[in-house]
Amino acid sequence: xxxxxxxxxxxxxxxxxxxxxxxxxxxxxxxxxxxxxxxxxxxxxxxxxxxxxxxxxxxxxxxxxxxxxxxxxxxxxxxxxxxxxxxxxxxxxxxxxxxxxxxxxxxxxxxxxxx
Amino acid sequence: xxxxxxxxxxxxxxxxxxxxxxxxxxxxxxxxxxxxxxxxxxxxxxxxxxxxxxxxxxxxxxxxxxxxxxxxxxxxxxxxxxxxxxxxxxxxxxxxxxxxxxxxxxxxxxxxxx
Numbered sequence: 001x002x003x004x005x006x007x008x009x010x011x012x013x014x015x016x017x018x019x020x021x022x023x024x025x026x027x028x029x030x031x032x033x034x035x036x037x038x039x040x041x042x043x044x045x046x047x048x049x050x051x052x053x054x055x056x057x058x059x060x061x062x063x064x065x066x067x068x069x070x071x072x073x074x075x076x077x078x079x080x081x082x083x084x085x086x087x088x089x090x091x092x093x094x095x096x097x098x099x100x101x102x103x104x105x106x107x108x109x110x111x112x113x114x115x
Numbered sequence: 116x117x118x119x120x121x122x123x124x125x126x127x128x129x130x131x132x133x134x135x136x137x138x139x140x141x142x143x144x145x146x147x148x149x150x151x152x153x154x155x156x157x158x159x160x161x162x163x164x165x166x167x168x169x170x171x172x173x174x175x176x177x178x179x180x181x182x183x184x185x186x187x188x189x190x191x192x193x194x195x196x197x198x199x200x201x202x203x204x205x206x207x208x209x210x211x212x213x214x215x216x217x218x219x220x221x222x223x224x225x226x227x228x229x
Contacts, residue, residue, distance in 0.1 A: 004158070031215065041219075041222075042219025042221050042222055043217075043219050044219070045216050048216070056215070056216065091158055095215075100208065100210040100212075100213050100214055100215050101164070101208075101210045103161045103164075106160070108156065108157050109157075109158050
């Protein structure tokens with residue numbers, strides 16, 4: 001079974017530029033998560049989708065961050081414009097979504113560097 | 116304010132010995148706890164979990180202990196192997212309230228020395 005796929009794996013941009021990350025969850029997983037992981041920290045939830053619906057986006061900085069999950073499968077996370085402090089690893093995870101105790105399976109992440 | 120704390124940034128253990136990784140939490144509403152393992156350039160991988168109705172859960176070489184009164188859990192790895200060298204994250208959630216949100220600690224880097 002294929003795991004969670006993310007691309008690109010690495011991205012270097014200059015500040016004020018836009019950037020987008022793509023995630024393909026495990027087939028059949030209804031719930032998709034985007035996490036932010038700063039250096040030396042644990043992952044922090046940005047947004048959670050159940051199918052196409054963003055059911056928890058309370059921690060997403062909506063002035064510059066946006067996300068979508070069209071057709072309830074792939075998802076894109078966008079930052080516009082990027083700031084120096086956005087340098088981090090952006091992780092996507094998915095779970096079957098049937099219960100809160102369902103295991104969350106993480107992708108390898110996208111490491112963003114903002115210069 | 117960190118709700119999940121892993122106070123040891125790193126731990127070194129000899130191969131074959133026991134590794135004990137510790138985690139403390141402050142939110143008494145947490146009722147589901149997990150450990151994830153992370154290798155460099157990879158995403159976290161689920162290792163083991165425990166519900167608050169239990170005080171121990173075992174899976175092969177990995178055992179998680181939960182002390183609710185102390186708000187403390189630990190992960191025991193016996194025997195430790197070089198392939199166990201990774202960063203281990205403790206996470207918690209209010210699953211009983213239907214929350215899917217995991218709150219992670221900062222991680223402990225385990226080095227198993229051959």
